[in-house]
Amino acid sequence: xxxxxxxxxxxxxxxxxxxxxxxxxxxxxxxxxxxxxxxxxxxxxxxxxxxxxxxxxxxxxxxxxxxxxxxxxxxxxxxxxxxxxxxxxxxxxxxxxxxxxxxxxxxxxxxxxxxxxxxxxxxxxxxxxxxxxxxxxxxxxxxxxxxxxxxxxxxxxxxxxxxxxxxxxxxxxxxxxxxxxxxxxxxxxxxxxxxxxxxxxxxxxxxxxxxxxxxxxxxxxxxxxxxxxxxxxxxxxxxxxxxxxxxxxxxxxxxxxxxxxxxxxxxxxxxxxxxxxxxxxxxxxxxxxxxxxxxxxxxxxxxxxxxxxxxxxxxxxxxxxxxxxxxxx
Amino acid sequence: xxxxxxxxxxxxxxxxxxxxxxxxxxxxxxxxxxxxxxxxxxxxxxxxxxxxxxxxxxxxxxxxxxxxxxxxxxxxxxxxxxxxxxxxxxxxxxxxxxxxxxxxxxxxxxxxxxxxxxxxxxxxxxxxxxxxxxxxxxxxxxxxxxxxxxxxxxxxxxxxxxxxxxxxxxxxxxxxxxxxxxxxxxxxxxxxxxxxxxxxxxxxxxxxxxxxxxxxxxxxxxxxxxxxxxxxxxxxxxxxxxxxxxxxxxxxxxxxxxxxxxxxxxxxxxxxxxxxxxxxxxxxxxxxxxxxxxxxxxxxxxxxxxxxxxxxxxxxxxxxxxxxxxxxxxxxxxxxxxxxxxxxxxxxxxxxxxxxxxxxxxxxxxxxxxxxxxxxxxxxxxxxxxxxxxxxxxxxxxxxxxxxxxxxxxxxxxxxxxxxxxxxxxxxxxxxxxxxxxxxxxxxxxxxxxxxxxxxxxxxxxxxxxxxxxxxxxxxxxxxxxxxxxxxxxxxxxxxxxxxxxxxxxxxxxxxxxxxxx
Numbered sequence: 140x141x142x143x144x145x146x147x148x149x150x151x152x153x154x155x156x157x158x159x160x161x162x163x164x165x166x167x168x169x170x171x172x173x174x175x176x177x178x179x180x181x182x183x184x185x186x187x188x189x190x191x192x193x194x195x196x197x198x199x200x201x202x203x204x205x206x207x208x209x210x211x212x213x214x215x216x217x218x219x220x221x222x223x224x225x226x227x228x229x230x231x232x233x234x235x236x237x238x239x240x241x242x243x244x245x246x247x248x249x250x251x252x253x254x255x256x257x258x259x260x261x262x263x264x265x266x267x268x269x270x271x272x273x274x275x276x277x278x279x280x281x282x283x284x285x286x287x288x289x290x291x292x293x294x295x296x297x298x299x300x301x302x303x304x305x306x307x308x309x310x311x312x313x314x315x316x317x318x319x320x321x322x323x324x325x326x327x328x329x330x331x332x333x334x335x336x337x338x339x340x341x342x343x344x345x346x347x348x349x350x351x352x353x354x355x356x357x358x359x360x361x362x363x364x365x366x367x368x369x370x371x372x373x374x375x376x377x378x379x380x381x382x383x384x385x386x387x388x389x390x391x392x393x394x395x396x397x398x399x400x401x402x403x404x405x406x407x408x409x410x411x412x413x414x415x416x417x418x419x420x421x422x423x424x425x426x427x428x429x430x431x432x433x434x435x436x437x438x439x440x441x442x443x444x445x446x447x448x449x450x451x452x453x454x455x456x457x458x459x460x461x462x463x464x465x466x467x468x
Numbered sequence: 469x470x471x472x473x474x475x476x477x478x479x480x481x482x483x484x485x486x487x488x489x490x491x492x493x494x495x496x497x498x499x500x501x502x503x504x505x506x507x508x509x510x511x512x513x514x515x516x517x518x519x520x521x522x523x524x525x526x527x528x529x530x531x532x533x534x535x536x537x538x539x540x541x542x543x544x545x546x547x548x549x550x551x552x553x554x555x556x557x558x559x560x561x562x563x564x565x566x567x568x569x570x571x572x573x574x575x576x577x578x579x580x581x582x583x584x585x586x587x588x589x590x591x592x593x594x595x596x597x598x599x600x601x602x603x604x605x606x607x608x609x610x611x612x613x614x615x616x617x618x619x620x621x622x623x624x625x626x627x628x629x630x631x632x633x634x635x636x637x638x639x640x641x642x643x644x645x646x647x648x649x650x651x652x653x654x655x656x657x658x659x660x661x662x663x664x665x666x667x668x669x670x671x672x673x674x675x676x677x678x679x680x681x682x683x684x685x686x687x688x689x690x691x692x693x694x695x696x697x698x699x700x701x702x703x704x705x706x707x708x709x710x711x712x713x714x715x716x717x718x719x720x721x722x723x724x725x726x727x728x729x730x731x732x733x734x735x736x737x738x739x740x741x742x743x744x745x746x747x748x749x750x751x752x753x754x755x756x757x758x759x760x761x762x763x764x765x766x767x768x769x770x771x772x773x774x775x776x777x778x779x780x781x782x783x784x785x786x787x788x789x790x791x792x793x794x795x796x797x798x799x800x801x802x803x804x805x806x807x808x809x810x811x812x813x814x815x816x817x818x819x820x821x822x823x824x825x826x827x828x829x830x831x832x833x834x835x836x837x838x839x840x841x842x843x844x845x846x847x848x849x850x851x852x853x854x855x856x857x858x859x860x861x862x863x864x865x866x867x868x869x870x871x872x873x874x875x876x877x878x879x880x881x882x883x884x885x886x887x888x889x890x891x892x893x894x895x896x897x898x899x900x901x902x903x904x905x906x907x908x909x910x911x912x913x914x915x916x917x918x919x920x921x922x923x924x925x926x927x928x929x930x931x932x933x934x935x936x937x938x939x940x941x942x943x944x945x946x947x948x949x950x951x952x953x954x955x956x957x958x959x960x961x962x963x964x965x966x967x968x969x970x971x972x973x974x975x976x977x978x979x980x981x982x983x984x985x986x
Binding site for chain 1: 478482483486487490491492493495496497498502503505506509527528529531532533535536537539540542543551552553576579580582583584586587589590595598599602605606609610612613614616617620623624625626627629630631632633634635637638639644647648651652654655656657917918920921922956974978981982
């Protein structure tokens, strides 16, 4: 059965704004469309930026990638601010209840000592890697072109901050503030971490925002996240470290979700032209080598004698992913 | 256990420090000045970023939680508004012209603020300010989007919204006033951005910009606008504390920063106050149910509240901007001069205009006893007589614009309200004109910047404001109509008088449908 409430129906004059009518026809537009398409100004700007006098404020030429329509790089998750925060609020609620349970029941104290130490050694310095991810994505969000890609990059930057904060909490739950200091020391001068820190710092001085997108979001996260939240996580679970898995659940879900968005960007940009595809492929090859080199000592600590095998597996999975996106790597 | 006792000792401030500034590090494989290339070129000296006091302490999980809650409520109201013809609840469709000005003039600024704060959130070497700026950046895209979503429903039923939040700000003559303000700030460095937007705009002037629009919405039954206004309030409070912390931090770090900061405060106060002309006009002329006069708002929010702020900053050596002397004269004039301008150029404006009726003129006389009857009532009365004779006055020439604030030269001399004020500067053998001492000072300080201004009137005369492929040599070519087409301004629908407009007729018919049985 259905009940039928009557309302006063007034025929609207139009369904949405001109630019959306031009793009999609005169039909009701989604909130994602209204909040994302063409809301960045395009070409008329008053003053040359003091910090980049050869270009205008929003300039297509801040990357080697060329697109006829930058709005082809849409977000398959259709995240506008409301959809984004509501999705993350749900995830953080789940994360919160995991942390609560671990703290209430003292589950961290029940962890095998060597597992706990492994988690502290590997996960805690990663908060600095996440922070580098925040900086790269903030850069794209400031200097990229077209809201459909700059907007999710800001969300991604905020996610990195969130991830860095969850990793920090893991340190506080497993040990305490001293663990953070120890991890920072390892990050600054521990031999296992120097290749990674050098790599992260190298990404901080890139100027081409799409190159940052590839180096950081596709390559670094494409190799690192599965290593941490898939392979290492499986080890933790298998060896009685479920409490650790509970605390990284947010990151595991986040990494799968964001990989889909990242794939959609790369796929669309590569499909645009052979030139784009070549540039993207070259970046992937360059940063894949650098990332694997940076990961090697960390994987050594994490997987011991299985390190090479794990890295080879990660590399194969990653290559497979890139090939599906139309790149030749 | 020891560990637990340890954990308990962690205070909120300390914990937040671990969650934010603990994440950063001094880079060594790449030099810091390459990682943060914009940190020094403006001359601001920062010795210790650790001295930054976090203006608010919000971790991401808390941010997601609180903001999502606000979003759920906001969108529930917007859905209900759309479902129940909420647009018929406003005092009068004439009111919506203020909302059109908001969507085309303010919402796009929220967007640019989002991008500018993302840049600031990347460029400061200190982690504390970066995190705070990024939170403001994401808030600002929220504001742009919630405004567009809230006003989208009006677009379905009324003229003047259809171009959306961005197309016109790049093109339409009066919108270059707010646009050039933000372009100016974003094209400067990160420290000036913080004084321009974080401090002047978000702290000193927000009560004169955002608040009047939201109060106007509340007074005029505009549920959609007032809902996002209330929803944004706690965000705005955070933004204000960031702006204030930023200026204090700069002043505390090095005495050499004082003259630079003072110069920026002077510049951005004046630049901001010029933009507020549009708000003053909205408050005095556009609201069917008025909240307060522009002059009253200025006195409460600037002279009283702003005075207290500058008293507080005096300990750092900051002085009240010089331009305030002129503002105390201007507060009696600018809203009338601005509305008179839009009335004359109603054919080129993306909203409707009208002449104040008798009741409104009496209100204006009461609110502006020193000026309205003497200078402005006669002008409006004459225009009304002309309109009654069928000779509605349109100004068909294009006005000269101020090289800095880009407002047409319509303001008068501070000591003579019957004489148009203008100033002349020379740079590289060319003459440039500004509307006031304040704008001239800004021009003279950075002429190389302001000569780049994309002045809408110049651009129209140069033939740059027509749709692509326009041939101006064809018989019967009407340049103005082509400009309007380029603006996405539908001639006869979006512009001209409210009286006799489609909005007026539709609103009456629809309200009739909703409240009567015939």
